[in-house]
Amino acid sequence: MKRLISPFISSIIILCFFYNNTFAQRDFSKVEIKTEQVAENIYMLMGSGGNIGVLVGEDGVFMIDSQFAPLSEKIAKAIGNLSDKPVKILFNTHWHGDHTGGNENFGKKDAMIVAHKNVKERLSTEQKRPFNRSTPAAPEVAQPVITFDKEMTFYLNGEDILIFHFHHGHTDGDAIVYFPKSNVIHMGDTYFKGRYPYIDLGSGGSVDGVLKTINEVIFLADDDTKIIPGHGSLSNKEELIEYRNVIMLIRDRVKKAIASGMTLEEIKTSNLTKEFDEEWGAGFIKPDRLMDIFYSDFSN
């Protein structure tokens, strides 16, 4: 019987398993929202999905990203413990569902949604995804009502909140949110702390775009800057530099392997990332998937 399961079928089984575990309806009932203070008026909220940033103050709450819709009530409660003001602005660092899934719920409560123009473009149209998936357009109330292209600034709660789209990196709509007064930067998914990066080539991302974006943030940051990654715990410039160096090293190895004529399969079996896999490959992006992404980016 075992012999009847061909490699093709087993890869389908693996894909289905991956699909079910990653994208299907999850049980959010046990997810707790943890709040960590980052600066006097800035907090990071962790639950399931991308890390949320919150700036509180007299003018109202400025919120960065919204995780998944079933968590909105818990997130609103956690924010309610920090401020009695409503969420005035919900800013999205990019369009992915683990960062925008709660947009509809907060939009219905009159939060004004703001993001890069390509986030609006992707949230307002059906998006084709890998593994024959597709993401339908978000309802209008979940879409940005204000967009920016290169940069924009909010003046709220005594902070100048500087927003930058440096390059197409994780996606083509990435935003970096910089609070110079509090010395805090939210990087969205241009930073997966301590893990291999996910670069969504299908959404206009690129490895070099991520590297260039990280270099811009390293330039902005000093030794005391608190850096909120899209995923992972609160971080700093030193750890971001290490992240950049690992990505650069792997990029150079993959480019060299491609230049020497190696196929993707040969690259995968040659363990180019061996010394990093145990630690950096423990998250969402495993070594094989990383090679898929890097190879696809640099072989075209």
Ligand SMILES: [Zn+2]
């Ligand atoms: Zn993402």
